[in-house]
Amino acid sequence: MTFETIYTDGDIDTNPTSNPHLNDLIDVRYSRRQTLMGGMSATAAAVFGGMLLTGCDDDNDGGSDPVTATATAGGSSSAGRVATLTGAAIGQVDSVNWTQTAGPTVTLAGANTSTATFIVPGAAAGTVLSFLFTAVSAGGSVTATTSVTVGAASLGFTAVAKSLADVVAVPTGYAVTVLYRLGDPIGSGVGAYTNDGTDTTFSKRAGDHHDGMSYFGLSASGTPDANGNARGLLVLNHENITQAYLHPNGATSTGGVRPEAEALKEMECHGVSVIEVNRSASWAYAPTSSFNRRITPLTPMSFSGPVRGADSLKTRYSPDATTGRGTINNCANGTMPWNTYLTNEENWVGYFKREVGDAARRAATGAVGVKANTSLTRYGKTESNTGGNYGWSTVTPADTTSTLYSRWNITAQTGAPADGTGDFRNEIFQYGWVVEIDPFDAASTPRKRTALGRMNHEGCQIGRTIAGVKPAFYMGDDAQNEYIYKFVSATPWATADATAANRLAIGDKYLDTGTLYVAKFAADGSGQWLPLVFGQGPLTSANAAYPFASQVDVLINTRLAADALGATRMDRPEWTAVNPATGEMYCTLTNNSSRTVATADAPNPRAYVDPKTTGGQTTGNANGHIIRLRETGDTSEATTFAWDIYAFGAGSDLDAANINLSGLDPTNDFSSPDGLWFGLPSNASGTIAPVMWIETDDGAYTDVTNCMLLASVPGSVNDGGTRTVTNTIGAATGSVTTRIGKTPGAALRRFLVGPKECEITGIHTTPDGRSLFVNIQHPGENGGPTNITSSWPANQAGTVTTPSRPRSATIVITKNDGGVVGL
Template identity: 70%
Template sequence: MTQQISAIAAYDDGDIDTNRSDNPHLNDLIASRYSRRQTLMGGISAAATAVFGGAMLSACGSSDPDEAPLVAVTAGANGTATSGQKVTLTGSVTGNSLSSGWTQISGTPVTLTTVSPTVSTFVAPSVTSTTPLVFRFTGTNLSGTPSTADTTVTISAAVLGFTAVAKNLNDVVTVPAGYTATVLYRLGDPIAAGVAAYKNDGSDTEFSKRAGDHHDGMSYFGLAATGTAPDPTNNTRGVLVMNHENITVPYLHTAGATAVGGVRPEAEALKEIECHGVSVVEINRTGGAWSYLQTGALNRRITPMTPMAFSGPAKGHALLKTVYSKDGTTGRGTINNCANGTMPWNTYLTNEENWVGYFRRDSGDAAVRTAAGAAKENVSLARYGRSEGGTGNNGWSTVVAADASSTVYSRWNVTAKAGLAADGTADFRHEVFQYGWVVEIDPFNATSVPRKRTALGRMNHEGCVIGRTVVGVSPAFYMGDDAQNEYLYKFVSTAKWAAADASNADRLAMGDKYLDAGILYVAKLAADGSGTWLPLVFGQGGLTAASTVYPFADQADVLINTRLAADVLGATKMDRPEWTAVNPATGEMYLTLTNNSSRTVANTDAANPRAYSDPKTSGGASNGNANGHVIRLRETGDTSEALSFKWDIYAFGAGSDLDAANINLSGLDATNDFSSPDGLWFGLPSNITGTATPLMWIQTDDGAYTDVTNCMMLAAIPGVVDDGATKTITNTIGGATGTQATRIGKAPGTALRRFLVGPKQCEITGIFSTPDGKSVFVNIQHPGEGGNAAAISSSWPASQAGTPASPSRPRSATVVITKDDGGVVGL
């Protein structure tokens, strides 16, 4: 069949004239505009420009906004930066511009800060690999038509962004070029209305209303505009909470400490007692300068005389009963507070370290306890270092109080009195058991009573740091027991983490929830790089009444005698476990092992592998593990609830001139060699220093390297567990020689660098930052501790402004470190 094409409808695109209006054609517009202006503009080019706009207006010189020429813009060349660096974007506009500015087009989002219409800045975001960010600069002409240009900034992983500070013996805090250290809060500074300025001549009193001595562990809490609640984002107003570990007695009194017939004056003892404890003080930043507020509503001092409450399994236990607390539920004060802990529910943990030395125990005490049926108390006292003899640190127990009913001084004598109640309710024989705890403080309630958290055990608590929190998982808290050959601990809460608890207004109730019930573990490290957490649970692992080490009665007894329980379980003896810190990106836990003079060639192990002689040029060689090391572990499955882990040694302290094969195992050089690591802290996850590749700070408390340099603080960007290799070293002390295999992390190299050197005879300890990481608070402890009022050996902090005309008594103090360009400190 032949198809008839005419019978098939053809395609119709609708292209017909249906507009019968009188609106003009384009040609009409051109003609009209041309006829109106050609005599002024000189021809058809002006008519065409008026219709077709910007590209042709630039040469017209028109003052009519409807006919404004486009502007010409540039965005600068492409660039590079590393995470944490401050980046400046600079554009340019040629021609009359209505507005201009920068926007981000692609890549990891950043916050742009406008400096001027053509200049914006941002902080390079945290990345683990090379990441391009594209930014657009836009300029608009007078009629609002935009012109744009793009530039790309390629971001690489964070690196340390400063030149290493040289080792030195100067009497100032030395920081890198481009940084400033400012003194903020010093021994004796008044923190209450009506308290006089500090004279610093030994005559000052009222230390319950002044800054204490030996500033140590420290936390910053952002303060809300109301002045009574937390604001975790506030970078300019906050509460600084810090420990006052100890005192430098010669500088506190007019001519040093005195005693008549072995009896200390009450006024001197009271001053010394009040100089211990904790400060809570409001601070703010105005016009770029930080200061503390003397009359802050939250200001207070917590001292060895402040009322305390016990919580957890040991609350009310027989060993906590005294004449002051007959039911064992309360006590007085906290002392020798070293490192700290910052809880996500906005409380502060202070930790009682070398507390036992403050107590007096007279000859005959052991016999009285034995006769009273408490012979095992003698075992406990010996294990915690309180033998018979001596009057205790500073001799406070010798004071004869003006108030005959006062027990402020007699409490420091824990000698059991024959003929008094055997349960301890008639004397202070059990006062010593009221110390050695983690203490929780609510910095936002000046009337709250601090709580001693007994579930976390009793020891020389250096610090207590919480690991990463994961919803639905029990959080872990890591603690070192700071004494030679003591142990590393972890407490795992019974409670599962709930994110809402971070903002709960009843902060101490959150402490009750997470810190009063759980399991305390002690670490056992194996030579192959594995490790096990051993539970300190009554009835398990030999922790029973049948133990030949110590007959445990119950779980409270296990916690009160944590060291003895860890002995029974066979935990690994460590080289003075000090500060702990948790990498917020990986969850790995780092621990400083300061040094150990009792480490010998015969008793090294894989986790504590060195025994050698450090050839100090003055004072003779230091033997053992004189320079310390930093160890780290990673929980199995990266969970806080794990019962096993892997470990290696991140870095070994050593002078760069020491034997690289057997002592300077981390390959340290003049930019990063150090000795006796102590303070340890990671940047906050609220800023670049705590994300992706976090920044870690190491502080030193040194005695082996002080002929070369004052104590210091270093910055590091560490790797991960198992990024190095195993190595066998040869240890030698005198005629003793032996080999030891160990596990060494990747050499830190340029990712470890000296950031700060302190003044003479000081220790660098205590560090925290504002949420944005742009202000870092650091404590300088006991400068000039080797001198006295008649022979001042440091004038710091007076010397920070220049050498004073005459020596000034040194004072422990907090400094705040900022970057001169306003950037993030350290990167």
């Protein structure tokens, strides 16, 4: 900044030389020093005042100039938002700086300039953060102080409207970056994706149907970094495929036999990706990072825990039942505090072929075969001469010794040993597990953690870790009328294990020994965790429905064991999430078309008709709900709990008395909650009043809107009351009394709407909460090469002139002002 000379008596330039004028020298001096200040006047704050101090600067050039300093705090004070500190000084100032003098420590950006910013931390409302502004001159320094008072955390965006457009929509003030798409190369020597069905080598490309996901901060030396906000490893599941788009003209077969090249591509598109991501000006992934890795249905696996070496896991590939090949239909995930990733095998049953006559062949081998038939039936694998999902078992490989395709046929082969070592009758028992992956070691072998049971594993989220207390891991079994589970480790948590170098060894410690429980809900709002332990209750060889022989038998047949204990049948238990502040566990119950008036109960209280605007209707619990529980004594070791229903999915136009029980309105109505995740305690979205994110996978409300992501500040168990619901489907009617949370209101609102025919799934953030990763799964899934129904993500930047085959992809959402996403 320069000063203008106002008094000009005699100021007429008649000197012809080029020597500097006195005013020029003054301008130079003040320009240099005042530029440090960014201006002389302070911006007044709307709420917070500033303090003005004046000092005498004894400048060494013989002058005596007054120096004044002011400091103000502007902007919002709510947790997670950007606060601005503005300082100004008048006088001959050489430097300025900001320091914090009180309150939770924050990182000041621009601490040596007149304007500094910081992210307001998650702290109790009313917490004061104080700051000192110092202006230094040759003769000394002057200071001014200001403060920011933290307000209660709250959602800080305007709800996004429902939409049927083919684009990802986010609130004003946010930006979307497409990061990692189906087919993107993650290894050297792999070309760019042409997206016309001719691409190969998916063992070094992004797979399809991006799903559950975790971000791990990465240090410069390649080790875990809890503060790694600009470099990290992103690990994500590839649940399934949109088969039609993967080949030039869709899938083909000749006489019911699939081509090997197509089947191999489809297998490699399943599984898991590990990729390095970095942020400079924007986020991008590193295509040739040494950390990059694809884990597919072909990747070698090892078994760990009680079922390792069990007879039921013996196959031609693994006669000793200690190893296997691959993981498949990986849906939700788990992020372990020792920096590993849990991927969970969900709808794996359908990939296998079981020919008509298999049951008779197994029964002929004796009691073991009879029990295997019971197990296969309970898990939904009946006899059929169809080839299983995508017909992989029909492939005749070029290498006649290969068993990559024949293993998908679990039919007992005539003449093969009854113990399963000569065929693949037991291959199906190698699936349905939680799988642990070390993302920091690309050479490590994933481990299937059998102590956590075998089911349609959706998520597996760890509860709060407290030193000396055994941690719990919460899981849903994603199928209609299945159960909610938790596993309590036999080992109390030790804080030092969070930074251990041998991460899979820590997994051995906490995940291989412990007690698996299943939930039973009572109508009065209480519940029990029933132990799935051989020898207790009906879990013995005397059980008539299924004679259990050992704990191995209980774990392989977890569903049968839960049946025997009388666990509560739920409306499709999917993702689980744990509130980092309270320890309360939430579970999405996505929907249940088989729920009837007669079977409705307190934890699953609705059975109704939901009409579509396009004609037709859905019945049962078409829109789903989110149940939550609080452990007795707030300890993960508890065997009892209290529960209520946080929110009921519903269109805002549905009956408020019996269907739209949460009073949803057009800013927050939703259907079929699926993905579920809480903000991290390392930033304001995961402290005091943590933000819970809800993703939808819907078919009931898609006549009105595409699938969505919502943010909420959910409260706590029993913050509402009881409600009696009258259910009606046709002539059937009946009443159920349930427990509901308080009406969410403005504490629940829509944050994102996805493109056509997609599912919103997979979510995580950087430790600072300022970058949110979200997966968009199977956009345009109902189309094909000659009928492209979505061009996303090619059209995210603008309309495309020629339709582009849609691709599942990971996006990154950031706030334009740099604040915590959602707040």
